[in-house]
Amino acid sequence: MSDARQFCPRCGDPVARPDDADLPGGARDPDAILCDDCYFEDFELVDAPERIEVLVCSQCGAVQRGNRWVDVDAEDYTDIAIDETAESLGVHVDAREVTWGVEPEQVDQNTIRMHATFTGFIRDTPLQEEVTVPVYIARGTCDRCGRIAGDYWNALVQVRGTNRTPTTEEMDRAETIAREYIAEREATGDRNAFITSAKRGDSGLNLKISANQMGEAIAHRIVREFGGSVSAAETLTTEDGDGNELYRVTFVARLPEFTPGDVVDFDDGDGPVLVTSAHGNLKGVRVETGERYEASHEEGIAPDGRKLGDRADVEQTTLVAVEDDRAVQVLDPETFESKTVPRPDYMHADATEVPVLRSRAGLHVLPTEDADV
Known part of the structure; x- marks a missing residue:
């Protein structure tokens, strides 16, 4: 039966032999046969650079990483410094249950000193190590902002x-x-x-x-x-x-030439149209009858027409009388005379006031803003 113990090659003290030393592909690390005192004498839990320099775009805040610029979701440069520190620090491969925390110290506008504390287990021994890494914030212009400026x-x-x-x-x-x-x-x-x-x-x-x-x-x-x-x-x-x-x-x-709210005369003999949609073929409603209107394919998306006005020109006026199903009397808001005008289907018979558009073609009763036409 082979001896399960051997001697530390540095100090000569006996050490436990690694369980997998004789297995194919077993431990080959020369430090693995050192005693604990010699092993921890030169051991470093954390590999940290002497300093970190971060190039930040002064316009958009992007960070240069390698040969590319990366947009980062950071509220200020401290957040960026923490992220870059985390990327740059290395922990010993044999460490287990490693935790770490960082305390940033703002030295000046461009320098943040990162105080990091690491804890973990090596050879079932708890270790703690503190490192301080200065992070320097340099400002430049990323490719994107340079192109915009140019x-x-x-x-x-x-x-x-x-x-x-x-x-x-x-x-x-x-x-x-x-x-x-x-x-x-x-x-x-x-x-x-x-x-x-x-x-x-x-x-x-x-x-x-x-x-x-x-x-x-x-x-x-x-x-x-x-x-x-x-x-x-x-x-x-x-x-x-x-x-x-x-x-x-x-x-x-x-x-489109005409937009929703425009009142347009297409000179087709059926009266002006209040435009309700300019998507695809122009659509609307006849202001003299209340009938639906849609430009035909032969007429094109928007046929030729003459704009009489739009909803911005509309005025409220008094409904004087309902003559019959097709006509009403309203008060001309400019001359204050009673005028007989066509009665469209969308006009309520019990209305006391109606919105009208006054144009060179006369007075036109329009539907109310909330009317379903």
């Missing part, structure tokens, strides 16, 4: 109206749609998603977008909400290192 873009999204300038509300909403889309891409970790600029002019809104695919998606989202159409035009800008042609693309989100 006016880098590949797609231009132009929000335009048909025979009109988009309203302030439409441009506000279009810009919000674009920023929401970019935020969705950023949430997936796409650091190449950004809006370089959003500028408004006499013709409408211009959005410079980082990538063509994103510009196209934004233009279609805008049209999906407002109606209209998207067109695209390419411009060759340069070639990449492999000789591939690179293009910038201008996407025009053309909003």
